[in-house]
Amino acid sequence: MTDSLLRLHSETVRPEWIDYNGHMNVAYYVLAFDHATDRLLDHAGLGAAYVKAENRSVFVLEMHVTYEREVRQGDPLAFATRILGVDGKRVHLMHAMHHGTEGWLAATNELVLMHVDLAARRSCPLPDAARRLLDEVRTAQSGQPVPPQVGRVIGLGTRKPGRPSE
Numbered sequence: 001m002t003d004s005l006l007r008l009h010s011e012t013v014r015p016e017w018i019d020y021n022g023h024m025n026v027a028y029y030v031l032a033f034d035h036a037t038d039r040l041l042d043h044a045g046l047g048a049a050y051v052k053a054e055n056r057s058v059f060v061l062e063m064h065v066t067y068e069r070e071v072r073q074g075d076p077l078a079f080a081t082r083i084l085g086v087d088g089k090r091v092h093l094m095h096a097m098h099h100g101t102e103g104w105l106a107a108t109n110e111l112v113l114m115h116v117d118l119a120a121r122r123s124c125p126l127p128d129a130a131r132r133l134l135d136e137v138r139t140a141q142s143g144q145p146v147p148p149q150v151g152r153v154i155g156l157g158t159r160k161p162g163r164p165s166e
Contacts, residue, residue: 004140005080008039010100013075023070029097030065033109036079036095044130046115054127055118061090064110066149069099071107076100083138084150089115089123091134094147108149 017028024032041047041058051057071077078100085092095109117124126134 003080003144004137005082005096005144006040006043006137007078007080008043009036009079011035011077012100013071013073013077015073018073023072024075026065026067029067029107030063030109032077032097033065033079033095033107036081036097036109037093037111037113039079040081040093044133045127046130051118056124057116057118058091058113059116061112061114063112064149064152064154066108066152068105068107071097071099077106082141082144082147083134084110084146086126086131086134086138088125088131091126094150096147108147110150110152 011032013024014028017024017031019025037060038047041050046058076099078098080096080098082094082096083091084094091111091113093111093113095111096105097107097109098105114123115126116122125131
């Protein structure tokens with residue numbers, strides 16, 4: 001039995017991604033996750049060819065990254081994607097970045113994407129075929145536990161959202 005996660009992307013930590021701490025810089029985690037998002041969009045028929053043909057695209061509305069364990073130059077990375085929700089215009093998803101050979105979780109990336117008409121610069125409905133495919137993936141993955149990183153709120157734990165710090 002498979003876990004039904006989409007495994008559409010893998011890559012290796014490049015030398016230019018390493019910072020003065022000797023590990024992958026935070027900006028490159030986001031870049032690597034963006035590469036995984038591009039593969040998902042290609043898979044759903046919403047990639048670069050779709051953008052060129054239809055003058056529509058997908059924008060990121062919100063993103064959260066968690067850093068679980070550092071990766072270093074030359075480490076292989078493997079990405080697993082979970083579709084958490086789909087509606088008429090938006091997709092909620094999470095990528096998990098694992099060490100490609102050892103399997104441990106390195107980082108996660110939770111995103112909300114919005115389908116956009118590039119001429120109007122406004123949201124518009126997802127194409128039916130893409131919405132159906134993404135919803136089928138979501139349904140196939142729905143029996144899995146929700147990852148603990150989903151919906152996290154950033155803070156120091158004692159402040160309530162909207163309340164000034166003391």
